[in-house]
Structure formats: C-alpha cells, structure tokens
Amino acid sequence: MSRAITEKVSGAASAGESLIIAGRAFSSRLIIGTGKYRSFDEMRAAHAASGAEMVTVAVRRVPLDRSSESFLDHLDPALQILPNTAGCYTAEEAIRTARLAREALETDLVKLEVIGDQTTLFPDNEQTLEAARVLVKEGFVVLPYFNDDLIMAKKLLDAGCAAIMPLAAPIGSGMGVQNPANLRIMREQLPDATIIVDAGVGTASDAAIAMELGADGVLMNTAIAEAADPAKMGTAMKLAIQAGRLAYLAGRMPKRLYASASSPLQGVVK
Amino acid sequence: MRVYVNGEPREINQPLTLAELVVELDLPPARIAIELNRAVVRRNDWSATTLDDEDRIEIVHFVGGGES
Numbered sequence: 395m396s397r398a399i400t401e402k403v404s405g406a407a408s409a410g411e412s413l414i415i416a417g418r419a420f421s422s423r424l425i426i427g428t429g430k431y432r433s434f435d436e437m438r439a440a441h442a443a444s445g446a447e448m449v450t451v452a453v454r455r456v457p458l459d460r461s462s463e464s465f466l467d468h469l470d471p472a473l474q475i476l477p478n479t480a481g482c483y484t485a486e487e488a489i490r491t492a493r494l495a496r497e498a499l500e501t502d503l504v505k506l507e508v509i510g511d512q513t514t515l516f517p518d519n520e521q522t523l524e525a526a527r528v529l530v531k532e533g534f535v536v537l538p539y540f541n542d543d544l545i546m547a548k549k550l551l552d553a554g555c556a557a558i559m560p561l562a563a564p565i566g567s568g569m570g571v572q573n574p575a576n577l578r579i580m581r582e583q584l585p586d587a588t589i590i591v592d593a594g595v596g597t598a599s600d601a602a603i604a605m606e607l608g609a610d611g612v613l614m615n616t617a618i619a620e621a622a623d624p625a626k627m628g629t630a631m632k633l634a635i636q637a638g639r640l641a642y643l644a645g646r647m648p649k650r651l652y653a654s655a656s657s658p659l660q661g662v663v664k
Numbered sequence: 665m666r667v668y669v670n671g672e673p674r675e676i677n678q679p680l681t682l683a684e685l686v687v688e689l690d691l692p693p694a695r696i697a698i699e700l701n702r703a704v705v706r707r708n709d710w711s712a713t714t715l716d717d718e719d720r721i722e723i724v725h726f727v728g729g730g731e732s
Contacts, residue, residue, distance in 0.1 A: 426730070427728075427730015427731060428728040428729060429727075429728040429729040429730045429731075430728070430730075431728065437728070450729070450730055450731075451727065451728065451729060452726065452727050452728070452729025452730075453724050453725075453726060453727075454724060454725065454726075454727045455670040455671075455722065455723065455724055456670065456689075456691055456696060456723045456724060456725045458669060458670060458672065462725070464694065464695055464725065464726070465725070465727050465728055466695055466726050475726075478729065478730070478731070480729050480730070480731055480732040481729075481732055490699065490702060491724075493699075494697040494698075494699055494704055494722070494724050495697070495724075495726075497697040497698075497704050497706065497707070498695050498696055498697035498724070498725070498726070499695065499726075507731065507732055509732050515731070515732045565731040565732055566731065593731050613730070613731075614730070615729075615730025615731055616730070616731075619730075
C-alpha cells in the first residue's frame, strides 16, 4: 500500500477520498436508480439514507392521454441526475436517447446502455462501443454498462469513456459479483480507470465485495428498491461501500490454506 | 395534414409550431425534449419550427428507472 493512499484514507472522514468522474468529485461512491420503488416517499427516504449524490433516471415518451407531473420533482434537487439509455437495443436508439436527455436536462453525463437480449438484459458490447464513440465525439461524459471483460473495457476507455461500468451479474438478479476474477484483473490491468460496478448487487455484502475487489463505485437499483425496507437497505449499502473501500485501501492479508497462529509459539505453559 | 406524435397519428388543420404543439398537448415545457424526424430540436427553436405533413415527433420526459 503506498504512503499516498494511506495518508488519503487516514485524512478522510470515513471511507476515503472522492469518486472523480470527468473532473467532478462525489463524496459518495454509491450511485442509485429511481425505479421500482413502491412510492415516491419510499424512494426519497432510501436516497437520503444511502448518502448517494447521483441518481440515474430513464428517458421515455411523454404520455399524451393524460397530464403527467414531472418525475424529477420527486427527487432531491441536490442530487446529480444521470440520465440513462435503458431500454435501447441499438446504438442509434441509445444515441438519440442520450441527445434528448442532454437537451432536456442540460447535462452531458449519460449512463450508456445498449441491451442485446430481453431475457438476460446483457449488453450488446458491439453496439455499446459504437454508441460510445459517437457520444464521446459529441462531448458527452459516457459511462457505459458492459460485460465484465477486460478487452471491452480497454476499447471503451480508448473510445474516451469517462468511466466504465462492468456488470456484477444480470440486471435485477441480485446475485452479487459472479466473476470476481474478472473485476480483479480489470482493476489490476487498468489502475487509472474509474470502474463502477453496475448491476447485479443484491445485498450489502455484494457491494462490499465489489469495492474490496477495487471498484471505484457501485451503481444499483433493485437491491435497494425491492428491499422490504429500502431506507434501511440504503444505509446498509452506504456502510458496505465504505467498508469495502477501506478494506481495499487497507490491503487485505493473503489467503492461506492452513492455520497461522497469531500468538507467540514460545512460552506456552507445559 | 397528418403528423405523428410519439407514434400516434394526429390531424392538424392549420400551421402549427412545436411550441404550439406543446401547449396544445398541455405538456409542462420544462425538462422535456423534442425530436423532429430523428433530430433533436433545441428548446429555443421550438417556436420557429413549423410542422410539415408526415412529420414524426418524439416528445420525451424522465421516469424512474435504473437499468433497462
């Protein structure tokens, strides 16, 4: 563990330095979604409890048959809004959606999702890369959801993405990190990349594991929204992410197959 | 003439701008965005953009959602 990192941690309030995305600093490493909550009150309480400073929202057609209030009015105005391209299945749809979101929200941030399959909601990496290249050229700060693949990560970074967002498990599955080796390899091979684990977290330990593997942040929705008590789970996630981050920075002990006593071997009463 | 708003056909009997369409649809103008024939029309240009026959208009807003 380098001295610089150790000093950063000891000098920070609890869980270390800021998450930096395209030069913007966030003190929380948790980004959360706004879908599936049972009520707006429940959503607001969960957001507040989680300490998240950024929330993601989806873009959809305005209903024409009824007056609709703005969903955004239900969000704490202090939150950074991260529009996403959820539901898009081609690069073209995602690009159009991102452009519309930028026009409506006056933000250049976009969580890029191009889905390849309805059953798994796995990303279409090829379309994602194509969309990322176009959007970066247009000045977007692109945060792409993709399979946990090092080569794809490199291509997305080469395309100019501000951060990369590998999945932990299928969206909404709550299975947790399915391939810890891939995340660890990605961290080790891309030490300067901002890696945000996106999708598949189910409970607090899953988030902690993602952070212990070296992720810079975690994005989740269902794990909080579908908890019996979303506000309580929001707090749990906040603490898990702080704990996981600290454990990563602290540098864990190596795993051993056999016991290793922590008391002196000499002087035992015989 | 006929235009399509969010995929639904709509008959228009007199010249109509995007700004007037938003009023006619009773939409809150803040934090929505409009695409005309697949290209975004900036808010400042709504009142200068008159619809043509067979135009396809997409009007979007934001909803709760995290991942697809």
